[in-house]
Amino acid sequence: xxxxxxxxVELDRVVIRFVGDSGDGMQLTGSQxxxxxxxxxxxxxxxxxxxxxxxxxxxxxxxxxxxxxQIGAVDIHTPGDEADVLVAMNPAALRANLKWLRTGGHxxxxxxxxxxxxxxxAGYDQDPLEDGSLDGYSLTRAPITSLTKxxxxxxxxxxxxxxxxxxxxxxGIVYWLFNRDPERTLRFITEKFRKDPALIEANTKxxxxxxxxxxxxxxxxxxxxxxxxxxxxxxxxxxxxNQAIAWGLMAAAExxxxxxxxxxxxxxxxxxxxxxxxxxxxxxxxxxxAEDEIAAVCSAIGAAFAGQLAITASSGPGIALKGxxxxxAVMAExxxxxxxxxxxxxxxGLPTKTEQxxxxxxxxxxxxxxxxxxxxxRSPAQCFEAAYMAAKLAIEHxxxxxxLSDGYLANGTEPWRIPDLDAMPDIKRHAPSADVATPFxxxxxxxxxxxxxxxxxxxxxxxxxxxxxxxxDVDGNISYDPMNHQKMVDLRAxxxxxxxxxxxxxxxxxxxxxxVLVIGWGGTYGSLLTAVTELxxxxxxxxxxxxxxxxPLPANTEEVLSHFEHILxxxxxxxxxxxxxxxxxxxxxxxxxxxxxxxxxxxNEVKDKIMELCHG
Amino acid sequence: xGEQAVxxxxxTLTKEDFTSDQTVRWCPGCGDYAILSAMQKALPEMGIAKExxxxxxxxxCAARFPYYLSTYGFHTIHGRGPAVAxxxxxANPALSVWEIxxxxxxxxxxxxHFIHALRRNVDINILMFNNEIYGLTKGQYxxxxxxxxxxxSTPMGSIERPFSAGxxxxxxxxxxxxxxxxxxxxxxxxxxxxxxxxxxxxxxEVLQNCxxxxxxxxxxxxxKENRDDFQLHLEHGKPMLFxxxxxxxxxxxxxxxxxxxxxxxxxxxxxxxxxxxLEPDPTLHQMLVRMRPPEFPxxxxxxxxxxxxxxxxxxxxxLAEGQAKAKIKSVKDLLLSGETWEVS
Numbered sequence: 001x002x003x004x005x006x007x008x009v010e011l012d013r014v015v016i017r018f019v020g021d022s023g024d025g026m027q028l029t030g031s032q033x034x035x036x037x038x039x040x041x042x043x044x045x046x047x048x049x050x051x052x053x054x055x056x057x058x059x060x061x062x063x064x065x066x067x068x069x070q071i072g073a074v075d076i077h078t079p080g081d082e083a084d085v086l087v088a089m090n091p092a093a094l095r096a097n098l099k100w101l102r103t104g105g106h107x108x109x110x111x112x113x114x115x116x117x118x119x120x121x122a123g124y125d126q127d128p129l130e131d132g133s134l135d136g137y138s139l140t141r142a143p144i145t146s147l148t149k150x151x152x153x154x155x156x157x158x159x160x161x162x163x164x165x166x167x168x169x170x171x172g173i174v175y176w177l178f179n180r181d182p183e184r185t186l187r188f189i190t191e192k193f194r195k196d197p198a199l200i201e202a203n204t205k206x207x208x209x210x211x212x213x214x215x216x217x218x219x220x221x222x223x224x225x226x227x228x229x230x231x232x233x234x235x236x237x238x239x240x241x242n243q244a245i246a247w248g249l250m251a252a253a254e255x256x257x258x259x260x261x262x263x264x265x266x267x268x269x270x271x272x273x274x275x276x277x278x279x280x281x282x283x284x285x286x287x288x289x290a291e292d293e294i295a296a297v298c299s300a301i302g303a304a305f306a307g308q309l310a311i312t313a314s315s316g317p318g319i320a321l322k323g324x325x326x327x328x329a330v331m332a333e334x335x336x337x338x339x340x341x342x343x344x345x346x347x348x349g350l351p352t353k354t355e356q357x358x359x360x361x362x363x364x365x366x367x368x369x370x371x372x373x374x375x376x377x378r379s380p381a382q383c384f385e386a387a388y389m390a391a392k393l394a395i396e397h398x399x400x401x402x403x404l405s406d407g408y409l410a411n412g413t414e415p416w417r418i419p420d421l422d423a424m425p426d427i428k429r430h431a432p433s434a435d436v437a438t439p440f441x442x443x444x445x446x447x448x449x450x451x452x453x454x455x456x457x458x459x460x461x462x463x464x465x466x467x468x469x470x471x472x473d474v475d476g477n478i479s480y481d482p483m484n485h486q487k488m489v490d491l492r493a494x495x496x497x498x499x500x501x502x503x504x505x506x507x508x509x510x511x512x513x514x515x516v517l518v519i520g521w522g523g524t525y526g527s528l529l530t531a532v533t534e535l536x537x538x539x540x541x542x543x544x545x546x547x548x549x550x551x552p553l554p555a556n557t558e559e560v561l562s563h564f565e566h567i568l569x570x571x572x573x574x575x576x577x578x579x580x581x582x583x584x585x586x587x588x589x590x591x592x593x594x595x596x597x598x599x600x601x602x603x604n605e606v607k608d609k610i611m612e613l614c615h616g
Numbered sequence: 617x618g619e620q621a622v623x624x625x626x627x628t629l630t631k632e633d634f635t636s637d638q639t640v641r642w643c644p645g646c647g648d649y650a651i652l653s654a655m656q657k658a659l660p661e662m663g664i665a666k667e668x669x670x671x672x673x674x675x676x677c678a679a680r681f682p683y684y685l686s687t688y689g690f691h692t693i694h695g696r697g698p699a700v701a702x703x704x705x706x707a708n709p710a711l712s713v714w715e716i717x718x719x720x721x722x723x724x725x726x727x728x729h730f731i732h733a734l735r736r737n738v739d740i741n742i743l744m745f746n747n748e749i750y751g752l753t754k755g756q757y758x759x760x761x762x763x764x765x766x767x768x769s770t771p772m773g774s775i776e777r778p779f780s781a782g783x784x785x786x787x788x789x790x791x792x793x794x795x796x797x798x799x800x801x802x803x804x805x806x807x808x809x810x811x812x813x814x815x816x817x818x819x820x821e822v823l824q825n826c827x828x829x830x831x832x833x834x835x836x837x838x839x840k841e842n843r844d845d846f847q848l849h850l851e852h853g854k855p856m857l858f859x860x861x862x863x864x865x866x867x868x869x870x871x872x873x874x875x876x877x878x879x880x881x882x883x884x885x886x887x888x889x890x891x892x893x894l895e896p897d898p899t900l901h902q903m904l905v906r907m908r909p910p911e912f913p914x915x916x917x918x919x920x921x922x923x924x925x926x927x928x929x930x931x932x933x934x935l936a937e938g939q940a941k942a943k944i945k946s947v948k949d950l951l952l953s954g955e956t957w958e959v960s
Contacts, residue, residue, distance in 0.1 A: 263703060
């Protein structure tokens with residue numbers, strides 16, 4: 001199918017937001033559009049936005065589910081601040097999402113749904129399609145439901161089943177609008193419903209009907225063209241953050257030559273890591289669903305003691321429960337990766353919304369002097385590398401490592417150039433040498449890293465006892481000696497501090513010195529990089545230092561800070577990283593941009609803040 | 617599961633081989649000494665290579681146990697021992713994994729891990745030392761303390777109803793439950809060996825005396841003058857007889873157990889219940905674990921040992937099936953799975 005006859009407009013990027021009821025299939029619609037666009041060579045970033053409730057009452061604001069995608073002929077790092085196109089399947093979806101549509105943006109609604117009962121459920125007193133409140137937008141009133149029914153006449157499905165295909169009709173409209181060939185989605189439909197020919201026929205017809213409708217109808221006077229982006233050559237695939245974490249851990253286990261033990265308890269938004277890992281029993285993944293968060297981390301600690309790469313994952317509430325056990329892993333000096341897919345807190349908070357407010361608990365959330373390595377992933381695909389490095393550091397330095405991700409990274413997807421696994425750094429098991437003295441001394445350390453040796457049950461001659469009581473230096477017996485405790489606290493701190501010698505130096509994007517250094521960490525990377533890149537291009541003196549290693553910080557951190565007049569720390573919390581940096585580098589001038597709305601930064605709000613400092 | 621997965625020691629080991637170089641730091645006269653000694657005696661008889669034994673514990677007096685054995689040991693945190701032990705066993709099923717708990721560790725702070733370990737039936741052995749008191753924290757009441765017990769935290773007597781460890785265990789679908797007592801080293805050693813041989817989670821309750829905070833709590837059972845009347849030694853396939861000269865026995869009267877005397881009212885040994893530890897229906901086992909002096913004797917020995925699918929067997933089967941069926945055999949395959957496209 002090809003679009004013909006109508007005007008074609010070239011754009012370098014566009015943001016599209018699909019919104020509807022939870023049951024309307026908006027996630028599927030959005031991801032289909034995403035995949036098709038990626039295969040055409042666009043750069044892409046996505047943001048699913050769904051409610052915590054599985055199925056809130058139909059037609060209500062609470063039940064609205066959305067999927068936003070930015071596609072570009074240029075580098076894309078975020079799903080976009082505002083939508084250029086909003087596809088709203090019902091009044092509630094429109095009401096909940098109109099605020100995300102830019103003024104003058106294109107709004108496509110299912111006209112059939114805008115009637116009495118549905119308007120009332122959404123909280124509209126009068127029909128917004130008629131009262132002039134949408135005058136600032138380019139509005140297409142498409143009778144999606146009735147046209148879908150019309151197109152699917154004769155298909156062997158119930159009315160309900162037919163109406164469920166309306167998302168494909170909507171997707172057809174958008175495919176035409178952006179000149180995308182629906183071919184890929186048609187193949188997807190055939191594969192997905194291969195056991196049900198009626199569903200194949202229905203979805204195919206709905207998609208085609210939507211496409212032809214858009215081509216024909218005068219309400220859509222032009223279509224748009226987004227040329228392929230100039231992205232590095234190579235073989236690409238899509239990946240979401242949680243999937244990338246699972247795969248990065250599996251890659252680390254494979255490199256180490258270990259099975260992977262994953263102890264976990266279900267929690268939003270981390271559960272997809274468990275789901276992904278359970279699919280790979282065939283690769284020796286021991287994914288274990290424990291009875292609670294504490295058992296999840298404790299089973300992982302047991303597996304680490306037994307010599308496996310051991311992982312636990314959770315979100316904030318679960319991390320809080322795991323605190324005591326993490327302290328045990330610190331004391332026992334066992335390798336353990338704790339993944340925290342952050343969500344808005346405190347307490348249950350906003351389970352499906354993103355936030356970066358677990359930095360403090362990651363750095364400090366254990367009793368006693370209890371240092372751990374803390375890493376943060378910066379993009380959905382980079383979660384792979386971050387998880388791999390977290391495992392590598394845990395194994396080689398014999399210490400717990402906390403890897404911070406967040407709800408935005410977990411569910412966001414982006415195209416990913418498939419990495420060369422052979423080029424990933426090696427992971428070496430820190431095992432005692434064959435000629436180790438007996439009896440084995442469990443707290444004997446590597447002189448360079450200070451890591452103790454990983455002696456594993458089943459190995460003759462290395463029998464030893466460890467535990468949570470303070471250990472005597474070297475021999476590991478229980479010790480209440482004051483000077484020994486001082487020494488062991490210092491050794492554990494020094495061991496983690498020395499990791500700075502084994503991680504990359506902090507790099508700076510854009511300007512290397514000048515007026516404003518923007519500092520970020522974790523999932524805000526895309527927004528911050530976009531803001532800084534755009535301002536640099538506009539001639540502003542601005543650089544970005546985005547941290548992946550939070551404890552210890554890279555060795556050159558202070559030097560990086562010293563090259564700029566102002567330092568602006570941007571984070572989705574009330575200033576946790578800023579306070580941490582102020583404590584470590586009190587002589588520098590720190591400014592903050594903080595946001596706790598359960599949402600990522602918008603590029604424009606970051607730019608505004610940077611401009612204030614550049615010209616204030 | 618023991619004998620099938622765990623490597624058998626090639627040399628004959630002795631009690632001394634299992635004794636670590638650490639000074640034992642329990643209070644003089646503590647029942648824990650006898651339990652340790654019984655374990656050190658039982659271990660050589662199990663024939664397991666020393667390096668394949670792992671003792672895990674939580675927190676409490678009992679939890680110091682691993683330090684005094686020369687095997688692999690891990691003294692973890694309060695109540696979490698079963699979870700750590702589960703991780704050890706799943707990571708390396710060839711190990712013989714033991715988990716040592718006290719009554720507070722197992723039934724208060726660690727209750728959730730305790731019941732789920734039993735429900736899952738991972739092939740680990742749990743020894744629960746039950747002295748009906750918190751010792752290490754200086755004498756507070758525990759979930760097994762008898763109602764009315766005066767302790768440092770119940771100066772007017774404990775209000776709470778106590779747990780019976782066996783009842784909790786059977787309610788959690790335990791496949792192996794045995795009870796022994798610190799004054800009977802032979803019984804302890806033999807039960808430890810049976811626990812090791814059972815496939816699935818074995819729970820051994822050891823009635824143990826805390827000489828400092830709850831001394832003589834089991835005295836009714838252990839005192840010489842009561843011993844015969846208040847201890848019922850259960851053996852699979854044998855009648856439930858006790859008392860001096862095995863003159864008394866248990867039988868069912870309706871839905872209740874009752875004590876009868878042989879020779880009285882025409883009672884013969886044929887009227888006495890025969891112990892069936894292998895019976896999957898836990899009803900009678902429940903009645904037996906609930907018995908308590910002075911109304912009834914305390915049941916000792918292996919009360920329940922039923923065959924059931926273990927979690928580790930299930931996991932091993934899934935790993936094998938996964939391996940046999942997997943199209944994705946390496947991370948490289950994984951990265952190339954699904955939809956990919958070339959950008960040139």
